[in-house]
Amino acid sequence: MEWKWEFSRTARRVKSSAIRDLLKLTQQPDIISFAGGLPAPELFPVEEIGEAGDYVLKHEGQYALQYSTTEGYRLLRRFLAKRMTQKGMAVDEDEILITGGSQQGLDLLGRLFLEEGDWIVSAQPTYVGAIQAFSAYGVNFHTVPLDKDGIKVELIEEAVKEKKPKFIYVIPTFQNPGGVTLSLERRRNLVEIARRRQVPIVEDDPYSELRYEGEDLPTLKALGGEVVILLGTFSKIVSPGLRLAWIAGPQEVIEKLIKLKQGADLHTNTFTQYILYQFLKGGGLDRHLKVLRQEYGQRRRVMLEALRENFPPKVKWTTPQGGLFLWVELPPGVDASALLPEVVKEKVAYVPGSAFYPNGGGENTLRLNFSNASPQLIREGMKRLAKVFSAKIP
Ligand SMILES: Cc1ncc(COP(=O)(O)O)c(C=O)c1O
Numbered sequence: 001m002e003w004k005w006e007f008s009r010t011a012r013r014v015k016s017s018a019i020r021d022l023l024k025l026t027q028q029p030d031i032i033s034f035a036g037g038l039p040a041p042e043l044f045p046v047e048e049i050g051e052a053g054d055y056v057l058k059h060e061g062q063y064a065l066q067y068s069t070t071e072g073y074r075l076l077r078r079f080l081a082k083r084m085t086q087k088g089m090a091v092d093e094d095e096i097l098i099t100g101g102s103q104q105g106l107d108l109l110g111r112l113f114l115e116e117g118d119w120i121v122s123a124q125p126t127y128v129g130a131i132q133a134f135s136a137y138g139v140n141f142h143t144v145p146l147d148k149d150g151i152k153v154e155l156i157e158e159a160v161k162e163k164k165p166k167f168i169y170v171i172p173t174f175q176n177p178g179g180v181t182l183s184l185e186r187r188r189n190l191v192e193i194a195r196r197r198q199v200p201i202v203e204d205d206p207y208s209e210l211r212y213e214g215e216d217l218p219t220l221k222a223l224g225g226e227v228v229i230l231l232g233t234f235s236k237i238v239s240p241g242l243r244l245a246w247i248a249g250p251q252e253v254i255e256k257l258i259k260l261k262q263g264a265d266l267h268t269n270t271f272t273q274y275i276l277y278q279f280l281k282g283g284g285l286d287r288h289l290k291v292l293r294q295e296y297g298q299r300r301r302v303m304l305e306a307l308r309e310n311f312p313p314k315v316k317w318t319t320p321q322g323g324l325f326l327w328v329e330l331p332p333g334v335d336a337s338a339l340l341p342e343v344v345k346e347k348v349a350y351v352p353g354s355a356f357y358p359n360g361g362g363e364n365t366l367r368l369n370f371s372n373a374s375p376q377l378i379r380e381g382m383k384r385l386a387k388v389f390s391a392k393i394p
Helices: 009-013 018-027 046-064 074-086 102-113 128-135 153-163 184-197 220-227 251-265 270-281 284-310 336-345 375-392
Strands: 096-099 119-124 140-147 168-170 201-204 228-233 245-248 325-329 365-369
Touching: 018 336, 046 270, 046 284, 074 096, 074 228, 074 245, 074 270, 096 102, 096 251, 102 128, 102 201, 102 228, 102 245, 102 251, 119 128, 119 153, 140 153, 153 184, 168 184, 184 201, 184 220, 201 220, 220 228, 270 284, 284 325, 284 375, 336 375
Parallel strands: 119 140, 119 168, 168 201, 201 228
Antiparallel strands: 096 245, 228 245, 325 365
């Protein structure tokens, strides 16, 4: 007799995506990949993390290997509260929850706010992992386009009035995938709209510490205080394998999230929290950020140069001041997914932009990552990419 599984509605909603299948193509070992969002592995602070790990095991092993509190290691939360406060965000350690990556934070926020049929407002394109996390709850995306100054905030208030979204999800600084940054004026307006219309903002902020040119801007959290829930992560600034991130929000929100997280995993890995704290306490983060800014800044420059020198004139791209990505627009009618197999034959890869469109579209766009490959490989990979594009784009 054939077994028939009765999956939940949530599970039935989770679809395998055509893009994911396509991206399997790009995982061959000899490929120059601009596809993932991976940090440069050769820059990981392996030695310092090793020393921190040795210290923790020697001096704190009985705590670090034990169960711990759901909200996270107090000293780590205190460190984050202090760092955020220094950046103009008045956050207390009780307003911080440590999570297993920001991806878990997105899922927990989904559990906290979203019901089937609800609306959320997001940019288009937006982070594919957020589309995945929120879609599991059966929500609708009202999408708002981006330009060089980030999400078009002037289109948001009308949408909020009409759709009554549960929250506005944005990545204001060095957006994934667009590479663009929300201007100060738009930041102020967005926070105003959120206050006036009483709709929270979820500010996803993995990249603001990775600035290579220009001046820092205040986060939405700094401008909006209690109307903003901020997601921060150590994935791009220390190591994604540690799976350590945080949510900063009003205490009432954090208390609810703690209860939801308890049911999910009891707490984030105690051992990695202790190791990371030891690394942070010794000043490791700022030392490491210096290295990353220098190196990724150079990789970004090399990629932009290659675009200018080798790409057909009808191709457009964004010029990010930080982060890990830039966004490329091919002429209308050219399909970046259809071109990918040919690009992969040349041993190079990108992510077709349509992956980042919650409601479809963006076929002529693609995302390029510049943090993972060395400058030399970026030059070579971009030449190969230009060869394929030049043959296809008149
Ligand atoms: C905008 C955005 N949010 C969240 C994440 C997930 O990060 P984490 O590794 O902390 O789960 C990423 C990772 O690429 C991201 O780009």
